[in-house]
Amino acid sequence: MNTKNKFEKKERLSSHSLILKVVEKGKSFKVFPFYVKWTYVEKNTAPVQIAFSVSKKKYKRAVDRNLIKRRCKEAYRLQKNPLIEKINAQNKNIIIIISYINKEILEYKKIEKAIQKIIYSLTEEK
Secondary structure (H helix, E strand, O other): OOHHHOOOHHHEOOOHHHHHHHHHHOEEEEEOOEEEEEEEEOOOOOOEEEEEEEOOOOOOOHHHHHHHHHHHHHHHHHHOHHHHHHHHHHOOEEEEEEEEOOOOOOOHHHHHHHHHHHHHHHHHOO
C-alpha cells in the first residue's frame, strides 16, 4: 500500500492545548463550505496536523456529522501531499482546523474541490 496516502493518527490534531492555540491565535479564511483556522507551531509529531469539525447544532444526527467528516478526511488524504512537501521544505509545522459550515450535506465531488482550494491557499501562504 502507498504510505503517502495514509491519514495516520499522528496527522490528526487531538491535543487540547494545540486546538486552543489555533482557536486563539490562528489565522483564518473561508472556502465554501468550510471555515479554516490555522497557525504555525514549533516542532511537532507531524509536519501537518489537521482536525475536521461539524456543528452538532446544524446536524443533530451523528450519522450525518460522521458522513461529512469521512468525506472531508478522504478528500484531504488524497490531496495532502503538496501541502506536506511545502511545509517540510520550509522546515515548519502547521496545525489546521477545518469546520464545515454549510446547511446541507454536499456530495463528495464538491467537498473534494473545496479541500483542494484550501490546500492550494495554504501552500501559497508565505
